[in-house]
Amino acid sequence: MTIDQLEADLKARRFKPVYLLHGEESFYMDQAEELFEAHVLQEHEKSFNLTIAYGKDSDARQIRDAASRFPMMSEYQLIIVREAQDMKDLAELANYAVQPVPSTILVLVHKHKKIDQRSKLSKQLVEKAVVFESKKIYDDQLPEFITGRLKQFGLLVEPEASNLMADHLGNDLSKINNEIEKIRLNLTKGSTVDTSVVEKYVGISKEYNIFELQKALSNKQVKKAFTITQNFIENSRSQPLVMIIGQLFAYFSKVYMIHGLQGQSDETMAKTLGLGNKFFLREYKTAAQKYPKAKIETIFEMLRNYDLKSKGVGSDRFADPTILKEIIFKILS
Numbered sequence: 001m002t003i004d005q006l007e008a009d010l011k012a013r014r015f016k017p018v019y020l021l022h023g024e025e026s027f028y029m030d031q032a033e034e035l036f037e038a039h040v041l042q043e044h045e046k047s048f049n050l051t052i053a054y055g056k057d058s059d060a061r062q063i064r065d066a067a068s069r070f071p072m073m074s075e076y077q078l079i080i081v082r083e084a085q086d087m088k089d090l091a092e093l094a095n096y097a098v099q100p101v102p103s104t105i106l107v108l109v110h111k112h113k114k115i116d117q118r119s120k121l122s123k124q125l126v127e128k129a130v131v132f133e134s135k136k137i138y139d140d141q142l143p144e145f146i147t148g149r150l151k152q153f154g155l156l157v158e159p160e161a162s163n164l165m166a167d168h169l170g171n172d173l174s175k176i177n178n179e180i181e182k183i184r185l186n187l188t189k190g191s192t193v194d195t196s197v198v199e200k201y202v203g204i205s206k207e208y209n210i211f212e213l214q215k216a217l218s219n220k221q222v223k224k225a226f227t228i229t230q231n232f233i234e235n236s237r238s239q240p241l242v243m244i245i246g247q248l249f250a251y252f253s254k255v256y257m258i259h260g261l262q263g264q265s266d267e268t269m270a271k272t273l274g275l276g277n278k279f280f281l282r283e284y285k286t287a288a289q290k291y292p293k294a295k296i297e298t299i300f301e302m303l304r305n306y307d308l309k310s311k312g313v314g315s316d317r318f319a320d321p322t323i324l325k326e327i328i329f330k331i332l333s
Contacts, residue, residue, distance in 0.1 A: 001132050003028050010039040015076065016130045017100035022110035023134035027173035029109055032132060033080060036107055040078045049077040055086035063087075064096050067104045077104050084108040085115075094121040097128050137173070140274035142166035145173065149180050154189030159279040161193050164211060167247070168204045208232070210239075210247045213328075218255075218287035222332055229328050236321035241310045244324060248331070249303045256296045258288035302330055 009015075019036075021029045041049055049071045053063060063081060071077040084090055093108070100106065108125075114133065115122045125131055137145060143162040150157045169176045182201045183193060191197075195206035206212075208231040216225040232239040254273045261269045269285075270278045291299070306327055 001130060003031055003132070006032055006130075006132055007035050010035050013039070015040065015105055017102055017104060017106065018097050018125065018129035019105070019107045020110060020115065020125045020129050020131045021107065021134065022113075022115045022131070024113060024136045025134040025173060026111055027177060028134035029111060029132075030174070032134075033082075033107070033109060036078060036080060036105070040076055040105055041074065045071075045074040048072040049074045051077070051079045053079065053081045055081060055083040055090070058087055060087065060089045060092035060096075063093060063106070067096060067106050068101055069104075070101075071103050075103065078107070079104060080107045080109065082109050082111075084110045085113065091119055091121045094119075094124045097121070097124040100128075137171065138274075139166070139171055142169075142171060142176070146176060146180065149177065150183065150193055153180075153184045155184065155187060156190070156192040158192060158194045160211070161195050161198050163280070164195055164198050164204055164206070164209055165202060167210055169202075205231075208235075210244065213244075214248075214251045214287075215283055217251075217328070217331060218283050218290065220290055220332060225328055225332060226325065229324050233321045233324055239321075241321050241324055242307065245303055245307045245310060245327070248327075249300065249307070252287075252291070252296050252299050252303075254284050255287040255291060256293065256300075258284050259293050259296075299331055302327070 021032050023029065037050070051066055053066075058081065063079065067079055069077065081087070090108075096106075115125070117123075117126075143159070143166045146162040146165050147157045150162075165176065165179065169179060179202045183197060186201055187193070187197070198204050199206045208228050213225060213228045213232075215221075216228060232244060257273060258269065261272060264272075266278055266281055270281050273281070273284065275281060275284075306323070310323070
């Protein structure tokens with residue numbers, strides 16, 4: 001079940017007695033929990049029929065007893081068990097899952113990891129309950145997630161803006177959503193989110209970021225590349241050396257792949273490279289013209305060595321962010 005399917009069911013009041021929300025990504029589970037609170041009970045019913053419990057403060061008997069009660073002046077009662085993974089005897093709820101009370105909607109929120117699929121509880125829940133797994137999304141899916149969320153608020157998004165946010169905010173969807181909220185609150189529907197908007201409301205420089213560095217390298221713009229490099233060095237806390245090395249390795253990996261995709265359509269190339277938008281394909285193709293396969297292989301070996309050294313293997317000196325100048329010089333030479 002997807003979050004959209006769950007929302008559709010709850011809005012249509014197609015309820016099931018037991019739900020399991022589990023997985024590594026907390027964002028979608030938080031969203032799902034909000035949907036239950038919004039659509040199962042009316043405000044005047046919540047005083048007597050909404051129970052929020054926490055796994056570390058509860059045991060299976062308490063949850064089972066609460067779930068066995070009947071609602072008061074309402075068709076349903078809603079019980080949400082947050083952080084269910086912290087309940088020591090969670091497995092003992094397996095029997096309740098077999099014969100749940102129809103007027104109780106029990107929601108188990110099992111965060112930060114999947115439930116043990118070998119357990120009796122997991123098997124009973126898969127068979128008898130509605131199971132929603134919230135999976136971590138891959139890095140190359142982040143721009144699409146950002147674009148989708150902004151579009152939900154009636155905002156248009158330039159590809160460079162969504163990629164810029166994805167690169168700097170990482171794959172913490174809750175953090176990304178908080179930044180999207182800042183943008184939403186400051187723009188009117190129909191507005192376009194570009195890099196200037198991201199710089200203003202998220203605080204990410206549209207000039208000094210890894211994408212601009214990669215673009216400068218792809219075009220062999222030496223002055224621009226070293227200007228951005230100097231900015232990174234001066235702001236090494238927000239631009240750590242080890243992260244930049246990893247991003248450069250990922251970038252040149254895609255450039256290397258371009259060499260093996262010669263003759264393929266742009267659609268095939270973009271899909272193979274995991275690009276959510278063909279807008280960026282031109283840059284990789286330009287870089288492939290500037291950097292032959294043999295040169296990229298040399299860059300890979302160089303980056304591997306610097307990656308080890310930046311982590312203190314062999315030399316403490318390479319933890320110094322100024323070594324980035326040397327890396328960029330070797331890439332461009």
